[in-house]
Amino acid sequence: MALRPVHVNLKAVDAEAVGLFWAEALGWTAYRPGATRYVGPAGGLVWPDPVVLGVDVVPVPEPKTAVKNRVHLDLATRSAAHQAELVARLLDRGATHAHVGQGDVPWTVLADPEGNEFCVLEPRETYRDTGPVAVVVVDSEDPRAMARFWGAATDWTAHEVTDERAVFRSAAGVGPYLAFLRTPGGKAAPDRVHLDLLPYPGDDKEAEVSRLRALGATDLDLGQGDRPWTCLTDPEGHEFCVLAPS
Structure with a gap:
């Protein structure tokens, strides 16, 4: 048994506007499957997508x-010109420069119109085939x-595990990477972004949830009530949800 990451959940007061922003950032389409705005590749909503992680923008009142999010997206670029063009275009669409102690680095740190941080990376060979979301x-x-x-929780493959970082990717070698980077300081507030x-x-959701608890996950009450998904936190307090198979 194992679970697969299927999308990045991002909270926003104006889910419509933030969904359109991320569609512009990723070159994808903002769909309306219900109360959320789901951002995925053009050509019709496919969920779960076999390759990419979509962005599900969920409306919230707050x-x-x-406080800086402890989860963010790094966007891939093809060239220095593409990086500069993408940064300029997103600033024009409502992004702002963000300062998170990055210093003099070759990537650009921005925030979306509601303040969610993300990075536009310089071209990197490692991310040439990830699609618009590199990481x-x-x-x-504690990345280890x-x-x-x-x-143990997912079926993704570890590519690197050190004291400084732990990097995963789908076993099929497609789509973005998932990276845990050593960062000083623990969790200080609920995150706006989670997996x-x-x-x-054919797998049993409740059995999967029980397995995660045995691995060190903790139940999380966000006032979700009787919903088909289960909210949990990992051993460091990062929120995530286990969805019910459709």
Whole structure:
């Protein structure tokens, strides 16, 4: 048994506007499957997508605080010109420059119109085939511990595990990477961004949730009530949800 990451869940007060922003950022389409705005490749909504992680923008009443998200997206670019063009276009669409202590680096740190941080990377050979999302980055106090938990929780393959980082990608070698990077300081506030996981067809969701609890996950009450998904936190407090198979 194992779970697969299926999309990045992003909270926003104006889900419509933020969904359109991320569609512009990724070159995808903002769909309306219900109350959320789902951003995925053009050509019709496919979920779960066999390759990419979509972005599911969920409406919430509370605006983002000044606390930096512990989960963010790194966007891939093909060339220096593409990086510059994408940064300029997103600034024109409502992004702002963000300062998270990055110093003098070759990538550009921005925030979407509601303050969710993300990076536009310089061209990197490693990310030539990921699609527009190169990496889902998670701040971590102990990447090795996160590698143990997430390596057991999901069916993604570990590409690197050190004291400084733990990097995963789908076993098929497609789509974005998932990276836990050592970052000083623990979790200080609920995150606006998290991963949603899905069991494979025929697998038992409740059995998967029980397995995650045995690995160190903790139940999380967000006031969700009686919903078909289960909210949990990993051993470092990062929120995630286990969805019910459709």
